[in-house]
Amino acid sequence: LWALALAAAPGSDLQFQFVKAFAGLARTDAQLDTVLQILEEQTPLEGLDIDTDLGWELLISLAAGGRSNAEEIAAALADDHTASGQQSAAHALAALPTREAKATAWASVFDDDSKPNAIVRASGLGFQRAHDLSLLEPYVDQFFASLRDIWQTRSHAIVEELVDGFYPSPLASARLRDATVAWLAANDEAAPALRRMIVEHLAGIERALAAQAVDAADGADADADARA
Template identity: 40%
Template sequence: RTEAQLDAVAALLEGSASLPGLEVDTDLRWSLISALSAGGRQSPQQLQAALGSDSTAKGKSSWYTAQAARPTAEAKAEAFEQILSGTLSNDNHGAVIAGFNMVHDPQLISGYTERYFASILKKWTGLSHEMAKQIVVGLYPSQEVSQATIERTDQFLQELGEQHPALRRLLLESRA
């Protein structure tokens, strides 16, 4: 999160620093890229170049994470819309959710609570179980640790009643 920490991550990615026994393989490379992206250290062009050097399905999912991790309101809005669109594969859907939640400043995603609660029932009943579960759990406003989040969750659960017991359970677990 700090400049020094991001410098260390960048050095590992570039190969100008190493750690004994640590091999920067493809998966670790993408983890470093995503961390740098969340820290504002990867431009869209750099992310596109990284994807160009790893056009595998795993590389594409990792690229989605890095894209969604960018620390801008625009990137978070784009990611949120992609998540709700229902057009991504299960893997890429989960990757965008992971990137959306990679924030150094929780304020970047704090404005999504109402949109989350306004959309989850429709997504729960309209998407596959796996995609809906990813949304319900992955987008739950857990970074907004507040009484207001708990109250909003309770309100939603009260409105839901006894319908959709699996959705209820996921929300109760997230609330806890």
């Protein structure tokens, strides 16, 4: 993606989209170094307009990679104290790669019922943005333990945001699948709309696990061929 961004026409929408996608996928130290250089306008890119929205995308990428902190996010919010800026700040704070940040993001929307839909959605996006998936492991049980309460106390729209944003789907693990199946089996009398949300997430996890199995089989076949 970075090579494509460099090759794109200066100032073009294609260049902008490649940079945005690169920031969203940046994981390695070298990639995060590049994201920081883009934000500081120290790259060979010509004509790139780092507007407020792209600036937030870059900062969120750095936050998720452990290259930013709450103070820098607060400073960015002070410069963009709009509804969009508040959403981006919530996204960035929830993306910080610490147990404390994930716990704060969770509490900010599960324990506080005053947050609007857009903030709940942004917090969920950041919560799921975890390079270290172990940060999400504690929330498998916590997620299912919360479902009955949020269904009874929140609006349907907020429940959808909470389920979609905080179901720890990046784990894509057998443990998450089994916990999902167990909740559905134990809550067959739950509201159909709530069960439908969980069933949809279960389907996604089952697809991910099936893809992992295919990849593992292909890898085993390749190893066998190499040894033959």
